[in-house]
Amino acid sequence: MLYREAGQFKTSYRSDQAIFPIVQDRWFMWGLIAFGFLVLPLFANQYLYTEVLIPVLILSLAAIGLNILTGYCGQLSLGTGGFMAVGAYASYNLLLRLPDTNLIVVFLFGGLMAMLVGVLFGIPSLRIKGFYLAVATLASQFFLEWVFARVKWFTNYAPSGSVAVANLDLFGFPIQTPQQKYLFVLAVVVVLGFAAKNLVRGRIGRMWMAMRDMDIAAEIIGIRPLHAKLSAFAVSSFYIGVAGALWAFLRLGSWEPLAFDINRSFQILFMVIIGGLGSILGSFLGAAFIVLIPIFLNQAPGLLGVPLSTAMISHLEFMIFGVMIVFFLIVEPHGFARLWAIAKEKLRLWPFPY
Amino acid sequence: MMKYVGTAVAVALGGAVFTAPAMAQNEQFIPALVYRTGAYAPNGVPFANGIADYYKLVNARDNGINGVRIVTEECEFGYATDRGVECYERLKKNGPTGAAYVIPLSTGVTFALTEKTTTDQIPIISMGYGRSESRDGSVFQWNFPLLGTYWTASDIILQHIAKKEGGFDKLKGKKIALVYHDSPYGKEPIALLTERAKRHGFETMFLPVTHPGVEQKATWLQIRQNRPDYVLLWGWGVMNSTAIKEAVAVGYPREKLYGVWWSGAEPDVRPAEDGAKGYNAVTLQHTAGQFKLHEDLKKFIYDKSAGSAKWEETGEILYVRGLINAMLGVEAIRTAQAKFGNKPMTGAQVRWGLENLNITEARIKELGFEGVMKPIKVTCADHEGARTGRIQTWDGKNWQITSDWYVSDDNVIGPMVKEAAAKYAAEKKITPGCLTN
Structure with a gap:
């Protein structure tokens, strides 16, 4: 109705x-x-900004990036954490060496560097597919982590290997309080989100999807695999790189390569799988699920007034979270995005289904 | 249908964020970031228990700090930096005056919080860890690495080694390896070892081990090939016992293996069984064993079966360390109350208390910590307060102190702190200066 x-x-x-x-x-x-822009800032408190909104938005962006590669172009990648690290460290180094660079340029640079590295590591995808490609991208994850932990130049010879940024501003406006950071992240995510949505429904997106559905058929109808696969790697890595830079600059503030380890790659892959492969909306839903449910489960016993030991709560959190993932994947193997699509179909007919 | 479940969860979550528990006005809230699960739980649990029991004791025995009762809430973060920061954000505003101070018990979380606590006005007590240069209170106004830093710890180990060899000049040409947890924590001592190596002409080898540290075959193969004269171990959790087992496997003498205090507790050596015999660790002051305070702990807490740990575990090194850490925090609040009045203190007031913390020998006796620790006096220029430590050795059953007290050499560390702090201040555009209140 x-x-x-x-x-x-x-x-x-x-x-x-x-x-x-x-x-x-x-x-x-x-x-x-x-x-997001007008109402939330009226009542959101710091906790909501720094622990809920900002992480969900930034990881959604990373999930969009991975979804372009895995969901739309069918190239399984486990190197997301590494590409995020490239974005973070490239941005950090640009800001360190040219301190007056505009913040937008800094983040774009992070994205572009990640794009270059992504294309480089995407080259094997022309010869290998599926699980074998996953292993190749896994190598990139370990290699990139190793580079940022070992090559001291990237971390400005910090004795502990931990780097930090502070006092950011954009066109003279400070980006320091959680609210300012949130608005900046939101703006970036809205712009890049719409760009992705447009990209995947146009010629390029169709090219990727053709490649995903059957690469030989796609080749026969005139799609160049080199072009299709590497462009997917490029765009995907760009998004992931920007997300990495945002994560480091606006979420962490001070970070070490461990922030972009293999677990981050898995986390984002799970977001894509749970949210829905080949769906921009799914990237957001998946990110929200993976980030928020553990935090919610961790706080739930306290809110319900159930006295449980800290360790017990933590164990329960893992168990319930695991069960929920299994449950959702059984109920809807195509992720939350498909659930949403089904709900939409039902809503169209409601209240007179046939 | 699932959609509605999701919405319900989201709504519940949204509600969760805005509700703050109601609290009485005369209470001092202290958050506790703990890890009772995960790869580092064997070490995280006794420490968390020690802290929790000391707060319970202060409430039960003295009815709080000058009548202000302590309220604490634990938040599990599993030694993951991002979850640790989430815990801090969740708890920092609780209670009538917000968090008094925060004890991260993780170098990574300490690094991450260093930026945040300045604006939130909550001091960090990082007892024996964190940034070594954060001892400079004019730059790191909110950081208190009480009772020693990694530079202090590594300097004490080197002094001990030099003493055994017959002086620092005898170290020339020797080879000292550092097996470290590949994180900011593990990398901290490198600067000091490099500096000392330059001065005394010994060789250094730095061997990183990736988290969580169960895979160390390659590292110890290198040690077997290069045969360093001494190996320093900067590990945590399961990495420590693995390292000791690997040392046994390649036949490296445990007597020449020296751990930092994170590598010198019972859970680190017990899994290696007899293999750990002879292994050494630096302890920043205390060692294992029960002492005077335990009489009160027994009377007020454990006889009423309200303890967090088992009674036999209350003499463990990390439990004792938790007790000391909680005691220092409570004494800082007491110091602050002497100036600001007997009411719940804000973070800024506790910061003043920490900066003016002065625990004399007599006070240590009163508190029941006699023989466990030495006096500590904090000033703005010195947020470390004390730089003493000893070496302990595992005899197969217990930790035994096997050295005299050492004091880290400020001629070496002092200039390093100055330089590193100045670099940090320049990067962060901080104007160094002492806060007066």
């Missing part, structure tokens, strides 16, 4: 090809963005 597209006539190619062809979706999106 509420969610019905009857009467919405598309009278031009422009309206037919809009990102959100359904009016309700469009309004919902605008509403969500307005809520």
